[in-house]
Amino acid sequence: MIRVSRIELRQILCAVLGVWLLGLSPVYGWPHGPVAEPFIGVNYGPFHRDGQRPDHASEIPEQQIVADLKTIAAAGFRQIRTYGMDNGIGRIVPLAQRLFPDLRIFLGVYVCGLNRNHPADLRSTRAQMDAALRLANTHQNVAGVVVGNECLPGEPEACQQPVSVEQLIEDLIYVRKGLGPDARQRVRVTSAMSMVAAVREHAAQGRRIAEHCDVVMVNIHPFFAPAPVEEAVHANLDGSYRRLTELYGQTGKPIVIGEIGWPSAGPPNGPAVPSAENQRRFIHELVDYGRTRALGVFLFEMFDEPWKTEAGGVGPHWGLFDRNGRAKFALPWN
Helix, strand or coil: CCCCCHHHHHHHHHHHHHHHCCCCCCCCCCCCCCCCCCEEEEECCCCCCCCCCCCCCCCCCHHHHHHHHHHHHHCCCCEEECCCCCCCHHHHHHHHHHHCCCCEEEEEECCCCCCCCCCCCCCCHHHHHHHHHHHHHHCCCEEEEEEEECCCCCCCCCCCCCCCHHHHHHHHHHHHHHCCHHHHHHCEEEEEECHHHHHHCHHHHHHHHHCCCCCEEEECCHHHCCCCHHHHHHHHHHHHHHHHHHHHHHHCCCEEEEEECCCCCCCCECCECCCHHHHHHHHHHHHHHHCCCCCEEEECCCECCCCCCCCCCCHHHCCCECCCCCECCCCCCC
């Protein structure tokens, strides 16, 4: 049997899709009503120090989370998207509410078909949904719950046992019903889809999932298309975003980009070349592109995470800041 790595799978799927698809500031708020307000948020994984990785049992120290949140807030971000509820990530919400009250958190729930319904296991989907609901119902700074990240069959980041569309819909319904009246007014429930689910499998996956989401969240990665950096925003991203508006515009729900970025180092992916200058160019052009649209986007990602060694050599290098919290370049609004 031929084994295919995640980066190879993403390259293959993006290549197939590529044949088919031809004054923004980070302080804007989360969308209210049918039209999204523009914002630039950031994906935050706290596993950026020596020996830290999400599959280890040790929790991220509270002082590290505080230091990270300080860096995020000082950089001008107001929206943060997280992944998972274990390893101490649940501390982000109360710490941010107490120390950085302007930050709004979009809680990620890990969704996988393995060990789904063990409430005592913080890695299980059921435990993570319950933990997210407790925080969303008691903390005003929770603005969204993202139920799963590319967790359907055929998606590049799905775990060894992806969940079915029916199971993910059941999870989305569970979270929406679990929100109290106050939380239901301010917390947007969604799931982060890849372009595979959102576009290529629109009828079987994307359309059905979107029916149960408050916003349509899709991860777009021009680097894996692969697109050269000079075409990444105004050709690749623009084509992808236009296709999404064609497919989901009639829902009246905002389209939010759940992940988008460019690596600063690592081997090239065909014409897509990682470098610090290409990363800077991509981020600056992305923000400029967003000025002409009501675009909500989460940049991928805040810090380099050295543990991400599977993604063909580029995995550890997506951070806007290095593993020690130093900015790689001046952000467009600074």
